[in-house]
Amino acid sequence: MLEWAEVPFEIMGADTERVIPCAFTALKKLLYILPADKALAIQQKSNSNKPIIAADTIVVLQNDIIGKPKSREDAVNILTRLAGNQHRAVTGVVILNAGKETSFANVTAVQFHPFDQSAN
Incomplete structure (x- = not known):
């Protein structure tokens, strides 16, 4: 959106660890903590007074937070769980x-179409 609005900006990566406790139930708090950690890391790294925008997206399926896949097999398992179901992509x-x-x-509500895993 910034590019579309012709607002000059710089993309900087935040060196933060994205840890989501397995039993974390306070999604609203998590949606603040993850991007706030990123924003503070960038603020410390940049030594600038420029505005900082940080975001993090979490996928939620049936009240379970789906983390980033740790392997190809984990990615296939996650996609299999999502297939044919509606999940939420929640961005803080x-x-x-x-x-x-x-x-x-x-x-954002996201509907995955069913897919045939045997076609993999």
Whole structure:
């Protein structure tokens, strides 16, 4: 969106570890913690007064948080779970600007079509 609006920006990676506890139930809190950690890491790294926008997306299927796959086999298992089901892609955003912090989240319902795993 920034590019579309012709706002100059720089993309910087945040060196943060994305750890989601298995039994984490406070999704709203997690959607703030993950992007806030990224924003603070960038703020410390950049030594700049420029605004910082950080985001993190979590996939939720039937109240289970689906983490990033650890292997190809794990990716296939995740896609198999998602196939034929609706899940939520929940993105948390944190904006740091002029000493102020703003945060919000957006939920998108995603419907996966069934697929034949034997075609793999």
